[in-house]
Amino acid sequence: MADDTSIFIGASRKPDDSYQKPENLLLRYGNRHGLVTGATGTGKTVTLQILAEGFSNQGVPVFCADVKGDLSGIAMMGEAKDFLLARAETIKLDPYEFQEFPVIFWDLFGEQGHPIRATVTEMGPLLLSRLMNLSDAQEGILNIAFKIADEEGLLLLDMKDLQALLANIAARADEISARYGNVTKPSVGAIQRNLLVLEQQGGQNFFGEPALRISDIMRTTRDGRGAINVLAADKLMMNPRLYSTFLLWLLSELFEELPEVGDPDKPRLVFFFDEAHLLFDEAPRVLVDRVEQVVRLIRSKGVGVYFVTQNPLDVPETVLAQLGNRVQHALRAYTPREQKAVKTAADTFRPNPDFDCAKAITQLAVGEALVSTLEAKGIPSMVQRTLVRPPASRMGPITPQERSRLIAESPVAGQYDQAVDRESAFEILQKKAAEAQKAQAPEQQGEGGSRWTLPDFEDSPTTTGGASRRSPGRPAPRPRAPRPSNRQTVTEAAIKSVVRSVGSSLGRALVRGILGSLKKGY
Structure with missing residues (x-):
């Protein structure tokens, strides 16, 4: 024994x-x-x-x-x-x-x-390529992605970090190709599609923190x-x-x-x-x-x-x-x-x-x-x-009840149950993109307010405090009689509709007649 x-x-x-x-x-x-x-x-x-x-x-x-x-x-x-x-x-x-x-x-x-x-970094490009069944060219791009993440201090923790990094690589494909070899947008897109399939199969539950x-x-x-x-x-x-x-x-x-x-x-x-x-x-x-x-x-x-x-x-x-x-x-x-x-x-x-x-x-x-x-x-x-x-x-x-009790009494209960999402590649790249967009945006005209201006008419609407928009020294305009109301009666609306209809028909007839006479002339 x-x-x-x-x-x-x-x-x-x-x-x-x-x-x-x-x-x-x-x-x-x-x-x-x-x-x-x-x-x-x-x-x-x-x-x-x-x-x-x-x-x-x-x-x-x-x-x-x-x-x-x-x-x-x-x-x-x-x-x-x-x-x-x-x-x-x-x-x-x-x-x-x-x-x-x-x-x-x-x-x-x-x-x-x-x-x-487990984090994406811990998994590494070789196992990820196996997991997504990537081709040799696609695996090469994934290796480049991990290299760039190391160089630029980008933490790859979960799937959205890797997605954000791949999108960034696609946008910089020409620059990166000159340094590491050919990086094509179709190959990057193929990796992103495989990541999407992996996510739908439950991969998003596996990648992240706290890691085992x-x-x-x-x-x-x-x-x-x-x-x-x-x-x-x-x-x-x-x-x-x-x-x-x-x-x-x-x-x-x-x-x-x-x-x-x-x-x-x-x-x-x-x-x-x-x-x-x-x-x-x-x-x-x-x-x-x-x-x-x-x-x-x-x-x-x-x-x-x-x-x-x-x-x-x-x-x-x-x-x-x-x-x-x-x-x-x-x-x-x-x-x-x-x-x-x-x-x-x-x-x-x-x-x-x-x-x-x-x-x-x-x-x-x-x-x-x-x-x-x-x-x-x-x-x-x-x-x-x-x-x-x-x-x-x-x-x-x-039984499920026995399993639940054993999980609750486990020595690691509470240590891994809640996912943690700290700042990593996704957040860093988002911040960089926002800063780049802000730097390229056209400067606002004037100090605050709308960038649109109004012509300097005497009856232009005011822009600040209700003050009239006029040049210094110009006399104030004379009071104008109030405009009549735009409201109209039912009878007036019906008459205008008939006039518009007749006018439109006559207009179309005149145009056809003129065009017809021009064609005959040629």
Whole structure:
């Protein structure tokens, strides 16, 4: 069973079909990363749950995404059910105790957890280009935009800051092209349209302040357990590009902010990347290289990254080679691609002479997996057919009322709930535009008042204080008889209307006659 140096995964199966030998994951190799794969419904989520429970009990904070909503049950005490008790008895898990775990709920949309925000500057041009699926030319312009923001001291915090900067770049396209290369207004416009699409997909909720502090996902409780950070991703999965880019940004932030610690006795943080194939789908080579670099180097920061996906082929070979701890659930082998996936998975394990690994992968039952972890000196253990232990927390989702209570009692309650909009690029560029417009405006004529003047007639309306507008020395005009009223009777109005109608008809007739005689003359 597990002790202070390992996490109990389950019991391996012997040739006589008995389950006796415990399979553990050594904490000192927990930062050597891992892979959990298997077809839908084979038990990947429960495996993720029991690994998160194990790390938490050992004082290691965890960050994971809840794609389907059923991982949220880790926050509540488990319930004794027949099939769970039977599993515990089979693998000789004694005592089998139920627990609730310290969970902090997060949500990019702020609906099922605390909002998570990042600034545009923190995201950077590479990840933003990935997020908006920009072309090479458009990505180049975005890099120029970030360069100009640095030079001119423009803070890029939220989406309106980037929109304002792009509009400014379009207006200065000739000047900027001379310094950095061709910047065309159509390319800038294409980026702005992609920003609009991103905003409609909920991107405006993610970009802004207060930005997430890495220390808030690395908390531990007073009794020494690590916090389990659960990201609500059921709605986020409607925009998979935003989901994968956010998780890659979080990995990059961990890599940049955490100090080097080498190989600690246990990880400082374990990061589970569920639906990992979304990270690599249609990803440009530069992004895959970035993921490989982060995965390879973040180990020395004390961070373990565990990819959870259906098929091992979803992860590039360069990344797959970095993953030392592996849990393989059942795979189906009906199509050529599935058969290739089975062979790939089998070939990555250290062979066990007791069974055919490729054949076993297609025969695993629900909750059963092939397990290989790193042993002494970091050597992969021989693959074992393992029955995964039952979780100590609840299997299945929590209720909205339970979630609301846990959010209110969270240690970060109130810190991220309200967005902050301080002066940044948008406000600065607006101010500069207003000052430039004011400097170019024509000067007002005279001192105050209207810039229009009136002719110097004796009966002109006065402009100040009711004084008559006349030259000095000129005598005052004689009083004039009051003008008759402009009002007219109904009879007068009718007569004038008839006269105007007749006059108009006669006028049109005369004009036609004159024009006709002119045409005949030619």
